[in-house]
Amino acid sequence: MSSGDIRSEVKKRRTFAIISHPDAGKTTLTEKLLLFAGAIQIAGSVKARKASRHASSDWMEIEKQRGISVASSVMQMEYRDCVINLLDTPGHQDFSEDTYRVLTAVDAALMVIDAANGVEPQTIRLLQVCRARNTPIITFVNKLDREVQEPLDVLSEIESHLGMEVVPFSWPIGMARRFGGVFNLRANHMRVFKPGQERHGQDEIIPGLDNPVIAERFGEPFEKAQEEIELLNAAAPEFDLEMFLAGQQTPVFFGSAINNFGVQEVLDALVDLAPSPGPRAALQREVQPDEPKFSGVVFKVQANMDPAHRDRVAFVRVSSGHFKRGMKLKVSRTGKEIRPNNVVSFLSQRRELLDDAFAGDIIGVPNHGILQLGDVLTEGENLQFTGLPFFAPELFQSIEVKDPLRTKQLRTGLTQLGEEGAIQVFRPHMAGGMMLLGAVGQLQFEVVAHRLKTEYGVEARLSSSRFNLARWVTAKDPKDMKKFIETNAGNIAYDVVEAIAFLATSPAQLRVAQELNPGIEFHALREHGGHVFGDAV
The missing domain is CATH 3.40.50.300 (P-loop containing nucleotide triphosphate hydrolases)
Structure with missing residues (x-):
């Protein structure tokens, strides 16, 4: 074209x-x-x-x-010779x-x-x-x-x-x-x-x-x-x-x-009045919507939209070029190549196989965990689009399975729900510690418990946690990080992309940790892939 x-x-x-x-x-x-x-x-x-x-x-x-x-949810429709992509948000x-x-x-x-x-x-x-x-x-x-x-x-x-x-x-x-x-x-x-x-x-x-x-x-x-x-x-x-x-x-x-x-x-x-798609900023360069080569970014992952098929769909915003069904694409984060043949467009639950798409369109790529939030798909170029943050959770609850025989299903469910961004899941550094859920709002816990039961067949028990806030941590010197983890082992956890987080029981405990560890930076935001950004706080 x-x-x-x-x-x-x-x-x-x-x-x-x-x-x-x-x-x-x-x-x-x-x-x-x-x-x-x-x-x-x-x-x-x-x-x-x-x-x-x-x-x-x-x-x-x-x-x-x-x-x-x-x-x-995403819906596409045509009106007055325009293709309208409508995203309904919570x-x-x-x-x-x-x-x-x-x-x-x-x-x-x-x-x-x-x-x-x-x-x-x-x-x-x-x-x-x-x-x-x-x-x-x-x-x-x-x-x-x-x-x-x-x-x-x-x-x-x-x-x-x-x-x-x-x-x-x-x-x-x-x-x-x-x-x-x-x-x-x-x-x-x-x-x-x-x-x-x-x-x-x-x-x-x-x-x-x-x-x-x-x-x-x-x-x-x-x-x-x-x-x-x-x-x-x-x-x-x-x-x-x-x-x-x-x-x-x-x-x-x-x-x-x-x-x-x-x-x-x-x-x-x-x-x-609304504008047609414009350029998108990547770390490497500015990507123009009418470039010949395809690029797109995963801004949402949804598991089990069709419970009968236990599917997992990555929602991709097309940033440039012409998408064609079956074309060879590269995942910038991993370097893996995929050839998506069953890509769909949406009208709420209804899906239709699509043959092509252009900048501004939202396409659904069914996959089995290959694609994560923030992943960039291209025809070969390495690109990284920014701006998909995770906020440090403000509420925490411990989670365990009622039936120990369903432990594997619980881990699968929590991994998938964590990767799609429905909840933040933390694995304690200390062996034997209970998994932790972090949320911005209380209703997130209720939704996750409901989805674990209906989508994964897991009855989960949620209980209050001693932690009240979290910060992702980074260090320029690996020795500083190793010492920090050893000294604060009971407060260290890893999220779904293995980014290291410090969990605190109070703002005072966080301040003490900051004062005692000048070589560690504490971050309230992280981007996909574990990259933290913004000022250290």
């Missing part, structure tokens, strides 16, 4: 993640975007959601039981590590805000990650069919909490029972809201802000909205594409995802 053809395919790609605080309506909006793009025929209604407790993008058994998303803060890694694989983010609650803590944390990477953000203010905050107050919150300019592209007329619809500020027309609407493409459109028909039908709510729109026209900043692409300005849309309302404008904005 010529470089011109590759460039043309890359320009068609839009790869973005949906982020939000829990219960803001993120998974519902994901479903409705699929519906509007024609990827699914009917989205789950309120009744169906209550009955099944899960959406089309939630596949894990515990998600179905709890009605929450705890794993990231909203729950206990799974922020998984969300962070997903955000390294996208070119834009769609932020969902509950109009009743405004900007919430988890939203702020995720937005900080996006801002650090200068990721462009489109904002959707959801649930206008309920009693919510005044839209001007929501805009003010976004600006003050997130530190970025907001530019409304649409504006709500009324709320809750008096919610009449939204006015498209750029197209100068009103889209009329019909509650309970299950199908799209049938909305009533009324042109013109000064149209007497709108004033007559919607009365006081429209008069109020008209005044606010005039105020915005005078005071709000003009939309600046460069500022948006730099993550400094966000276009804002209003609607009600559960009612399929306001979704069309968001989908169009993703095509019109």
